[in-house]
Amino acid sequence: MRISVDGKRLEVDGEKTILEICKGLGIKIPTLCYHKSLFPEARCRLCLVDLDGKLVTACSTKAGEGSEIITDSKRVLKARRRNMELMNPGANISELSDDFEAREIYEQVGLDNERFKPIKNYLPELGAALVRDNNKCINCGRCVQVCEKIQAISAVDFASRAHNEHVTPYNEKHLSEIACIKCGQCLINCPVGAISERSHLKEVIKALENPKKHVVAQTAPSIRAALGELFDMEAGTLVTGKMVTALRKCGFDKVFDVDLGADITIMEESAELLKRIKKGGPFPMITTCCPSWILMMEHFYPELIPNMSTCKSPHEMLGMLIKTYYAEKAKVNPKDIVVVSIMPCVAKKFESTRPELNTEVDYVLTTRELGRLIKQKKIDFVNLEEQDFDPTLGIASGAGDIFGNAGGVMEAALRTGYEVATGKRLKSVEFGSLRNFEGIKTGSIKLGDKTIRYACANGGANIRKLLKDKDKYHFMEMMVCPGGCVGGGGQPIYFDEDVLKLRSKALYEQDSKKELRRSHENPIVKEIYKKYLGKPLSRKAERLLHTRYRKRDGF
Amino acid sequence: MQILRETKLEGLKLARKIGRERVLEVLSEKRLIGRGGAGFSVAKKWEIALGVKAKERYVICNADEGEPGTFKDKFILKNNSETMIEGLLIAAYVLGAKRCFIYLRGEYDYLRGELEEKVREVLKESKMKVSIEIVRGAGAYICGEETAILQSMMGNRGNAMYKPPRPTVSGLWGKPTVLNNVETLTCVPQALVYEDWNPDYRLFSISGDVSHPGVYEWELGIKMSTILEVVKPKEKLKAMSFGCFGGIMPVKKNLSISQDTLCKNDCQHGAFSIIFIGERHNVVDICLSIAKFYTYESCGKCTPCREGTIRLVNLLKKIKNRDADEGDVKLLKEFAEHIQETSLCGLGQSCGNHILTSLKHFRKDYREYIK
Numbered sequence: 040m041r042i043s044v045d046g047k048r049l050e051v052d053g054e055k056t057i058l059e060i061c062k063g064l065g066i067k068i069p070t071l072c073y074h075k076s077l078f079p080e081a082r083c084r085l086c087l088v089d090l091d092g093k094l095v096t097a098c099s100t101k102a103g104e105g106s107e108i109i110t111d112s113k114r115v116l117k118a119r120r121r122n123m124e125l126m127n128p129g130a131n132i133s134e135l136s137d138d139f140e141a142r143e144i145y146e147q148v149g150l151d152n153e154r155f156k157p158i159k160n161y162l163p164e165l166g167a168a169l170v171r172d173n174n175k176c177i178n179c180g181r182c183v184q185v186c187e188k189i190q191a192i193s194a195v196d197f198a199s200r201a202h203n204e205h206v207t208p209y210n211e212k213h214l215s216e217i218a219c220i221k222c223g224q225c226l227i228n229c230p231v232g233a234i235s236e237r238s239h240l241k242e243v244i245k246a247l248e249n250p251k252k253h254v255v256a257q258t259a260p261s262i263r264a265a266l267g268e269l270f271d272m273e274a275g276t277l278v279t280g281k282m283v284t285a286l287r288k289c290g291f292d293k294v295f296d297v298d299l300g301a302d303i304t305i306m307e308e309s310a311e312l313l314k315r316i317k318k319g320g321p322f323p324m325i326t327t328c329c330p331s332w333i334l335m336m337e338h339f340y341p342e343l344i345p346n347m348s349t350c351k352s353p354h355e356m357l358g359m360l361i362k363t364y365y366a367e368k369a370k371v372n373p374k375d376i377v378v379v380s381i382m383p384c385v386a387k388k389f390e391s392t393r394p395e396l397n398t399e400v401d402y403v404l405t406t407r408e409l410g411r412l413i414k415q416k417k418i419d420f421v422n423l424e425e426q427d428f429d430p431t432l433g434i435a436s437g438a439g440d441i442f443g444n445a446g447g448v449m450e451a452a453l454r455t456g457y458e459v460a461t462g463k464r465l466k467s468v469e470f471g472s473l474r475n476f477e478g479i480k481t482g483s484i485k486l487g488d489k490t491i492r493y494a495c496a497n498g499g500a501n502i503r504k505l506l507k508d509k510d511k512y513h514f515m516e517m518m519v520c521p522g523g524c525v526g527g528g529g530q531p532i533y534f535d536e537d538v539l540k541l542r543s544k545a546l547y548e549q550d551s552k553k554e555l556r557r558s559h560e561n562p563i564v565k566e567i568y569k570k571y572l573g574k575p576l577s578r579k580a581e582r583l584l585h586t587r588y589r590k591r592d593g594f
Numbered sequence: 595m596q597i598l599r600e601t602k603l604e605g606l607k608l609a610r611k612i613g614r615e616r617v618l619e620v621l622s623e624k625r626l627i628g629r630g631g632a633g634f635s636v637a638k639k640w641e642i643a644l645g646v647k648a649k650e651r652y653v654i655c656n657a658d659e660g661e662p663g664t665f666k667d668k669f670i671l672k673n674n675s676e677t678m679i680e681g682l683l684i685a686a687y688v689l690g691a692k693r694c695f696i697y698l699r700g701e702y703d704y705l706r707g708e709l710e711e712k713v714r715e716v717l718k719e720s721k722m723k724v725s726i727e728i729v730r731g732a733g734a735y736i737c738g739e740e741t742a743i744l745q746s747m748m749g750n751r752g753n754a755m756y757k758p759p760r761p762t763v764s765g766l767w768g769k770p771t772v773l774n775n776v777e778t779l780t781c782v783p784q785a786l787v788y789e790d791w792n793p794d795y796r797l798f799s800i801s802g803d804v805s806h807p808g809v810y811e812w813e814l815g816i817k818m819s820t821i822l823e824v825v826k827p828k829e830k831l832k833a834m835s836f837g838c839f840g841g842i843m844p845v846k847k848n849l850s851i852s853q854d855t856l857c858k859n860d861c862q863h864g865a866f867s868i869i870f871i872g873e874r875h876n877v878v879d880i881c882l883s884i885a886k887f888y889t890y891e892s893c894g895k896c897t898p899c900r901e902g903t904i905r906l907v908n909l910l911k912k913i914k915n916r917d918a919d920e921g922d923v924k925l926l927k928e929f930a931e932h933i934q935e936t937s938l939c940g941l942g943q944s945c946g947n948h949i950l951t952s953l954k955h956f957r958k959d960y961r962e963y964i965k
Contacts, residue, residue: 079756080756080895081756081896081938082895082896082897083897084896084897084898084936084937084938085897087936094935094936096938099756118932118935118936121898121928121929121932121936122897122898122932122936125897125898125901125902125905125929126897126901154925155905158904177897178894178897178900196751197751197894199894200734200890200891200892200893200894201888201889201890201891201892201893201894201899201900201903201904202889202892202894202900202901202903202904203894204893204894204895204900
C-alpha cells in the first residue's frame with residue numbers, strides 16, 4: 040500500500056496502524072493510553088495525526104491506499120496540546136516522578152496549564168499494598184484492561200459518566216474489601232503514577248536511624264537484575280555486589296540473601312512433594328511463593344486449599360530464621376531485630392499483614408523504593424564497589440537465584456526433588472522447556488518408576504487457563520505477574536516486554552556461573568538443618584516455615 | 595399521516611413472495627433511507643450485512659430515542675407498532691436472522707407491556723420462526739449510538755467503540771448486525787406495499803414556545819412559514835434548535851427545511867426535532883442547558899469530550915454570571931471546535947454545535963452578558 044507520511048511517499052503494510060507505521064519510520068508520536076499488548080481504546084487522544092485533512096488517533100486507525108498523513112502540522116500539535124491541557128489542568132511537570140511514562144510525554148507535547156483549574160476531588164485510597172489516587176488519574180484505562188485481560192481478575196473498572204468517570208473497584212468499595220490480588224500490574228501499567236505502592240520507606244528510615252535497632256535487609260532474587268535500571272544502567276545488568284554495598288551504606292547492619300530462603304523453600308517443598316508421591320496425593324501440589332497467587336486461589340479457587348503446598352514464601356522463611364536461628368547465633372535479642380525485605384512485589388506488603396503467617400518480616404520495600412532510598416542517601420550507585428552478602432545467611436545456590444523467573448521455582452524444585460528421590464545426579468540441571476518465555480510451560484520427569492508431570496503458568500489469565508486441566512499434573516508453579524517476579528509489580532516500570540527477557544536472562548546467567556546449583560548442596564542449608572531444624576518437614580520446620588490458608592469472598 | 599398506514603402483514607407476505615434480492619431492489623428503487631439522521635440507504639445497509647459470511651445475523655430496532663425534543667418514535671410505538679414489528683420481521687427474513695431485538699429507551703418502559711403484547715400477536719400471525727426480544731436501555735443518551743447500543747446489549751458499559759468494524763460487519767457478539775430505528779422499520783412494509791408511498795415524508799417533533807407542539811408529518815423542503823401557521827407561536831420567535839446536537843439558528847419564514855438549506859446555516863436536521871425559542875429568552879441560557887445535558891451524557895471515554903464538556907458548561911456559566919470577557923468567549927469557541935474535531939463518536943463530534951452556531955447567529959445575546 041502506498042501512502043505519504045509528512046510529505047514522504049512510501050510503501051507500507053496495510054495491516055499496520057498509523058502509530059506502528061510512524062514508529063517504524065522513527066517518528067515519535069506521544070501516547071498515554073496505548074500499550075503494546077492491549078487493545079487500543081483511543082481514550083487519551085494524544086496520538087492525533089492528520090489523515091487526509093481529518094484528525095484521527097494514530098493508535099487505532101489504519102491508513103487507506105494513497106492517504107496522506109501529517110504528524111507535525113501546527114493543527115495537530117495544537118490539538119494534542121489542548122487534550123493534554125484538558126487531561127491535566129494545573130499539573131506541574133517538575134513534580135512528576137521520572138519513573139512514569141507521562142513525564143517524557145508531557146515534555147514532548149508541552150503543557151499549557153494556565154487556562155483551567157483542576158476539578159477532580161477524590162479521596163485517595165490507602166491499602167496494605169496499593170495506594171490509589173484518582174486525582175492524578177487521566178482515565179487511560181490501562182489498569183482496567185490489564186486487570187481484565189492479562190490478569191483475568193477484573194478488580195477495577197470505570198464508573199460514572201463524563202467528567203465524573205473514574206476507575207474504581209467493584210461497587211465503589213475499597214481494594215482491600217474486594218477480590219483484588221494486589222499483584223500491582225495496574226501500577227506497572229499506569230503512565231501517571233495514580234496507583235502506587237504503600238510505602239514503608241519512612242518507617243525503614245526511622246529504624247535505620249535508631250541505634251538500638253539491629254536492622255537486617257534481605258533481598259529477593261529478581262531485584263538484582265532490575266535495580267540497575269533505576270540508575271540508568273542497561274536492562275539486564277546484574278548489580279548484586281553493588282546492591283549489597285549500597286544497602287550497607289544506607290545503614291543496614293546485615294544484608295542477607297532471600298535466595299537462601301529460596302533454597303530452604305525448595306528443601307521443604309520437594310520433601311512435601313515426595314511425601315505426597317508416597318502418600319498418593321493430593322495432586323497437583325501447587326507452589327506458594329507468589330502471594331498474589333495465594334490471594335487469587337483464596338478468592339477464586341478455595342477448593343484448591345488442600346492442594347497448596349504449606350510452605351511460606353522464601354522471604355518469610357528467611358525472616359523467621361533471622362529472628363530465631365540468626366538471633367541465637369549472633370546473640371542479638373530478636374525484639375531488637377528489624378527485618379526489611381526488599382521485594383519485586385507489592386503483594387508481599389500485603390502478605391506481611393497476614394495473621395496466618397505469624398510473620399517476622401517487619402517491612403517490605405519494593406525495588407523502586409530501594410532505588411529511592413539509595414538516591415535519597417546520595418549514593419553514587421553505578422560506581423560502587425562490589426561486596427558479598429553477610430555469610431551467616433548469605434550463601435545461596437543457583438537454584439535459589441532463578442526463583443525470580445517464571446518456571447524457576449519448578450526448575451529448582453526438580454533439581455533437588457529428583458536427586459533426593461532417586462539418589463542419582465542430574466546430568467544437566469537446566470530444564471530447557473521451563474526457560475522459554477511462554478505463558479504456560481509443561482513437562483514431565485521420571486522419578487524411579489513414577490512419571491511426574493509438571494506445569495508452570497505466569498499471568499493471571501494463563502493461570503486460569505492452566506487450572507482447567509489441572510488434574511493432568513502432579514506439580515504446578517503459579518506466578519501471577521507476566522514473566523514471574525522479574526515482571527513484578529514492585530519492579531522498575533518498564534515499557535517494553537523485552538526488558539523482562541533481559542532481566543530473566545541475567546538471572547539464568549547468575550545461576551550458570553555458579554558451582555553450587557542445587558539447593559540441597561548449599562552448605563548453609565545443610566548447617567541450618569543440622570544445627571537447628573533437624574530435617575525438612577520436622578516438627579520445628581513445620582512450626583516455623585509452614586502456614587495455612589483460608590477461603591475468601593469471590594467478589 | 596403516511597406513517598400511520600397499516601400494512602397488516604401484507605408487506606411480509608409480499609417480501610416472502612418476491613424474495614430477498616427483489617426486496618432490496620424495491621427498497622432502493624423507492625429511495626428508503628434511514629431516519630436516524632445519517633441518511634444511509636436501508637437497502638445498502640442490509641446488503642453489506644448480507645455480504646458478510648456468518649452463521650448468524652441479528653437485527654436490532656433502535657428505539658432508544660434520547661435526543662431532547664424528539665418524541666416521534668414514541669408516537670409510532672404508541673400508534674402503529676404492528677407495522678414496525680412487521681418491518682423488523684421483513685429485515686429478519688431478508689437477512690436470515692433468527693433473533694431480533696428491540697432496544698427500548700429506559701424512559702419508555704411504560705410502553706413495554708403493550709409492545710410485548712403486540713410482538714406476540716404479530717409473531718403468532720406471521721408464523722415466522724424468529725424471536726423478538728425487548729431489551730430495556732438503562733437511560734444513557736449515548737446508547738442511541740449504534741456501537742454503544744451493542745456494548746450495552748452485551749452487558750458492557752455503554753461506550754461508543756471505534757469504527758470500523760461497523761456493526762453491519764461485526765456487531766453483536768461479533769456477528770453482522772443491522773440497526774435501524776423505529777421510523778425506518780415502520781417505513782419498510784409501507785414502502786413495499788403502497789405504490790404511492792412517498793420517500794420524502796418525515797416526522798417532525800415540534801416543541802418549545804408554540805401553542806400546538808406535537809408530532810407532524812411533512813414533506814422535505816417544507817417552508818418554515820407553513821410550519822409556523824400550523825404550530826402557532828405563542829410569542830415572537832427568536833430561534834430554533836434542532837434537538838440538542840443540530841445547532842441553533844434564527845427562525846426565517848422563507849426557509850425550507852432540507853439538508854442543504856440547513857447546512858448553509860451550519861445546522862443539521864438530525865431526526866427533525868425543532869425546539870422553538872421565544873424572544874424573551876437569551877440564547878446563552880439555552881446553550882447552557884444544552885451544554886449541561888452533554889456533561890451529563892458524555893460516556894467519559896475520550897479526553898476532549900469527558901473533560902471538555904464540563905469546561906464548556908463552566909465557561910457558559912461564567913458568561914451568564916456576567917463575569918466573562920471576550921477572551922472567555924474565544925476560549926469557548928476554541929474548545930467547542932476542539933472537542934468536535936478530536937472526539938470519537940457522534941456525541942463528541944456534535945456537542946459543540948449549539949455553541950458554534952449560536953456564536954455565529956446570536957453574537958448579540960453573548961454581548962449582552964459580557965462585561
